[in-house]
Amino acid sequence: MNYIFDDQKKTVVPTTIVTNEETLKSLTHPLRARILTELVHESMYPLQLSRKIGIHEQNIYYHIRALERAGLIKKDKTEAKAGTIAQYYTATKTAYSFIPNFVKSTSTDIKFQEYQQVPEILKSFIKDGNINCKIIVGAPYPHGELNRVEKCGHLAGDIAATLGKYGSTLEKLTYLDTEIDDLRTNLIIVSGLYVNTAQKTVNENLPIRFNESGTKILSDFSKEEYSEPEIGFIVRVKNPIDKRFNIIVLAGIEMQGTMAAVYAFTRYFSRIESGNMFDKSAVAKVIQAIENKGQVVDVRFLE
The missing domain is CATH 3.30.379.10 (Chitobiase/beta-hexosaminidase domain 2-like)
Structure with missing residues (x-):
């Protein structure tokens, strides 16, 4: 696990380092970012997201698959809905950080307990x-x-x-x-x-x-x-x-x-x-x- 440290506020946030282009695209795509925001608050199934956001269900499915491949959301529970099985999705609920290859890490003595x-x-x-x-x-x-x-x-x-x-x-x-x-x-x-x-x-x-x-x-x-x-x-x-x-x-x-x-x-x-x-x-x-x-x-x- 990686962390973002705020030395002034003495706070720490767990983060995932983004290393692939698809994840970065998903995070910066407006509609996928909206879906991700909704799923942070509660798990939802595609038709539910479609009605809330106002986008056709098939379009929602396309972006959900992209978010799932990128590791930004994951399958949650299933429920019977109108004679079919609805698959709920939830956000992985973590921060994401992009570090370009040309940026080199430096060693520092961090007292983790202070955060x-x-x-x-x-x-x-x-x-x-x-x-x-x-x-x-x-x-x-x-x-x-x-x-x-x-x-x-x-x-x-x-x-x-x-x-x-x-x-x-x-x-x-x-x-x-x-x-x-x-x-x-x-x-x-x-x-x-x-x-x-x-x-x-x-x-x-x-x-x-x-x-x-x-x-x-x-x-x-x-x-x-x-x-x-x-x-x-x-x-x-x-x-x-x-x-x-x-x-x-x-x-x-x-x-x-x-x-x-x-x-x-x-x-x-x-x-x-x-x-x-x-x-x-x-x-x-x-x-x-x-x-x-x-x-x-x-x-x-x-x-």
């Missing part, structure tokens, strides 16, 4: 193309009040990869809970109550949280208590240690629940940002893993 729109949930965690937070996972050896061992530390890699779509950093990003004492920054805290001591520090300040023993998830929104091992939660709130910062908690009672929370976080930003079903202003979700042979393959949003 990516940062999801609302990650704002403050990503700033000016830089990752501005710390990921905290439990230590993989006995520690904490109950000498628990973390088994989900590898999930930090999935979180880091997701953050890397929108920013970068030269600083250390992932920490064990035994490595960090100062929590006064933006934090992404992963795992359960007694395997991540940072989670235990902030737990009472969360609208969805663990009970004191860490065996149930309690929701202030639904007043429900969840104890199934495949259930986890996602919460984004102000950092209770220092309100200038924010925290995201991805946690579950057991490993499956934590995996479900991380799975949802790395795939469903818009669903998470839509808020809790009982309070749309709260970025707080209860998640249930859908598993296949021990692997999380999708999730259900319970609230």
Whole structure:
């Protein structure tokens, strides 16, 4: 995929490089350009286009075939219309750029993340193309009040990869809970109550949280208590240690629940940002893993 970068507006548009004459002719042909514009807005069949544009249907067919050969439109659905099958077409919905052979490309150091729109949930965690937070996972050896061992530390890699779509950093990003004492920054805290001591520090300040023993998830929104091992939660709130910062908690009672929370976080930003079903202003979700042979393959949003 190629891209057009606007360095002033910090925007990026995907584009297809035009290399053949037929595509270029189709883009500059007035009637084909009109057909292409109509198909950008909705898929249509030739007779429908003929009526809308006011051109004979056979003429429309001729130009549709040319647009299809040029790769500017493609076949979409089919429907039964008046005893026949109508073939719908849709535009490929991309920008097109023509670069003559005599123009040579030059190498430049482009920080692609600066052009990516940062999801609302990650704002403050990503700033000016830089990752501005710390990921905290439990230590993989006995520690904490109950000498628990973390088994989900590898999930930090999935979180880091997701953050890397929108920013970068030269600083250390992932920490064990035994490595960090100062929590006064933006934090992404992963795992359960007694395997991540940072989670235990902030737990009472969360609208969805663990009970004191860490065996149930309690929701202030639904007043429900969840104890199934495949259930986890996602919460984004102000950092209770220092309100200038924010925290995201991805946690579950057991490993499956934590995996479900991380799975949802790395795939469903818009669903998470839509808020809790009982309070749309709260970025707080209860998640249930859908598993296949021990692997999380999708999730259900319970609230």
